[in-house]
Amino acid sequence: MEKLDGNVLAGHLADVLGWDATGADARCMHCGKHGAVALAVVYASAMGTVARCAHCDSVLAVFVDGDHGRTWFGMPGIAALEMTR
Amino acid sequence: MSSRRPAAWHVATVVDSRPETPTARRIELDVPTWPGNDAGSHLDVRLTAPDGYQATRSYSIASAGDGTHVVLAVDELPDGEVSPFLVHDLRAGDQLELHGPLGAFFVWSPPAPGDIPPPVQLIAGGSGVVPLYAMAAAHAASSDAAEFRLLYSVRTPEDVFFREELTALAAGTPALPVDFVYTRRAPAGWPAAPARITGDLLDAATLPAASEPLVYVCGPTPFVEVVAGWLIDAGHEPGNVRTERFGGS
Amino acid sequence: MSFITRGFSGRRGDRDPHLPPGQTLVHDWPVLSAGPTPHIETADWEFVVRTENGARTWSWEELRALGIEDITTDIHCVTHWTKLQMPWRGVSLDRIWESVETEHEYVMAHSYGGYTTNVPLEDLLDGKSWIAFEADGEPLDPEHGGPARLLVPHLYFWKSAKWIQGLVTMPTDEPGFWEQNGYHLHGDPWQEERYW
Numbered sequence: 001m002e003k004l005d006g007n008v009l010a011g012h013l014a015d016v017l018g019w020d021a022t023g024a025d026a027r028c029m030h031c032g033k034h035g036a037v038a039l040a041v042v043y044a045s046a047m048g049t050v051a052r053c054a055h056c057d058s059v060l061a062v063f064v065d066g067d068h069g070r071t072w073f074g075m076p077g078i079a080a081l082e083m084t085r
Numbered sequence: 086m087s088s089r090r091p092a093a094w095h096v097a098t099v100v101d102s103r104p105e106t107p108t109a110r111r112i113e114l115d116v117p118t119w120p121g122n123d124a125g126s127h128l129d130v131r132l133t134a135p136d137g138y139q140a141t142r143s144y145s146i147a148s149a150g151d152g153t154h155v156v157l158a159v160d161e162l163p164d165g166e167v168s169p170f171l172v173h174d175l176r177a178g179d180q181l182e183l184h185g186p187l188g189a190f191f192v193w194s195p196p197a198p199g200d201i202p203p204p205v206q207l208i209a210g211g212s213g214v215v216p217l218y219a220m221a222a223a224h225a226a227s228s229d230a231a232e233f234r235l236l237y238s239v240r241t242p243e244d245v246f247f248r249e250e251l252t253a254l255a256a257g258t259p260a261l262p263v264d265f266v267y268t269r270r271a272p273a274g275w276p277a278a279p280a281r282i283t284g285d286l287l288d289a290a291t292l293p294a295a296s297e298p299l300v301y302v303c304g305p306t307p308f309v310e311v312v313a314g315w316l317i318d319a320g321h322e323p324g325n326v327r328t329e330r331f332g333g334s
Numbered sequence: 335m336s337f338i339t340r341g342f343s344g345r346r347g348d349r350d351p352h353l354p355p356g357q358t359l360v361h362d363w364p365v366l367s368a369g370p371t372p373h374i375e376t377a378d379w380e381f382v383v384r385t386e387n388g389a390r391t392w393s394w395e396e397l398r399a400l401g402i403e404d405i406t407t408d409i410h411c412v413t414h415w416t417k418l419q420m421p422w423r424g425v426s427l428d429r430i431w432e433s434v435e436t437e438h439e440y441v442m443a444h445s446y447g448g449y450t451t452n453v454p455l456e457d458l459l460d461g462k463s464w465i466a467f468e469a470d471g472e473p474l475d476p477e478h479g480g481p482a483r484l485l486v487p488h489l490y491f492w493k494s495a496k497w498i499q500g501l502v503t504m505p506t507d508e509p510g511f512w513e514q515n516g517y518h519l520h521g522d523p524w525q526e527e528r529y530w
């Protein structure tokens with residue numbers, strides 16, 4: 001059981017989005033505060049990786065790596081993610 | 086989106102693997118498709134067992150720049166699943182699946198011509214020195230004139246990563262000041278008794294907030310959070326303090 | 335593109351014919367969490383059951399007064415570890431349900447801190463679940479779900495919600511936290527109901 005930060009999301013985000021979004025600005029849907037994805041508080045265990053807002057603890061995103069190469073990605077708490085063109 | 090070095094999955098071949106500390110190993114990889122990486126980047130190693138089970142873990146990269154030679158320094162976590170395998174079972178010639186380079190936030194690149202770079206304070210706890218060593222080495226290899234300092238908290242002298250390289254950087258031109266904090270056992274003749282880092286020691290050994298340095302802190306989560314808190318208390322702007330938390334204590 | 339990594343065998347531990355498929359026996363007790371550990375004093379602790387007919391609340395003392403039993407059971411985590419014959423102490427859901435009336439057939443368990451997991455009512459009753467206060471002869475540590483957690487040992491252990499706060503009945507089976515994120519709605523280890 002590890003408490004980490006959003007830097008560890010880089011690989012999962014690159015798989016999903018095709019680019020490393022840890023430097024991107026993300027807004028929390030619950031409290032409205034925004035900051036780099038890398039600043040999220042991340043709880044990582046064999047169940048899955050849960051990224052939470054550093055200000056209000058709401059769930060921003062969830063990654064679950066299942067068996068046979070299946071992975072689930074949910075972004076229930078990110079209202080918007082800034083992309084740099 | 087417009088990344089010079091997009092992340093991708095690669096096949097790496099182990100070129101060399103040797104002890105770095107009593108619990109860590111330096112692993113040198115040849116990665117033909119590697120696009121190069123910024124200092125501070127990490128990569129994900131994915132292991133696959135015969136029954137299809139996979140385990141993925143992130144490791145900071147000790148090397149930086151262009152080229153296809155990638156260096157890792159992996160510390161064994163006592164209850165780890167991947168690190169014991171990398172430290173004990175990996176052999177030259179083995180192949181590994183890697184995802185990288187990763188890390189858009191906790192990276193340092195030499196400034197562009199014409200940019201005035203800020204001074205940089207590196208603060209490492211244990212194996213958190215790996216990405217910070219990469220930054221210090223990349224800085225030394227560039228023509229960047231900004232002041233760099235490293236504060237390195239470590240348990241014992243034997244646990245120091247990249248000792249020879251850090252000694253060379255400390256003696257280089259410009260010299261990299263490296264301040265060690267020994268928390269369990271210090272070298273013979275060390276002026277201080279072994280002790281954990283304190284706020285006062287941090288103030289004494291790091292660039293002051295008034296110089297507006299970029300500060301990179303890396304290590305176990307409790308170490309990073311305590312140090313980052315002290316930095317903010319000392320007046321560093323939160324936006325100037327970049328943190329990367331490792332698992333383990 | 336993945337290839338088998340030479341020399342990597344994955345999970346260690348003993349295989350035992352008494353284990354459900356894909357499980358490995360362990361002797362420690364791993365902690366897996368999705369967020370910060372809540373810290374609830376028993377003086378402030380309440381347990382609520384809410385149905386279409388209203389709600390009923392028990393304090394720490396009131397719930398324990400319903401009758402605490404000793405339970406010895408195996409527990410199975412979907413992340414492939416199993417502990418055999420673990421001693422627990424708690425109050426059977428059957429005792430609690432004596433004061434509950436509902437037509438609903440499903441339940442959402444709610445935890446202090448916001449965690450949720452869904453369980454069919456028939457998987458909670460008839461001696462299948464407890465509100466548990468002790469494990470391995472000790473009061474439950476916060477990191478293992480103390481002061482009280484739901485204990486539903488015949489399903490994968492993510493259904494045994496830590497820091498249990500209450501149960502809300504539902505007419506249909508709705509997914510809780512992990513179930514929304516890839517995990518199976520039911521979670522029977524003997525059928526290997528791990529993921530969607």
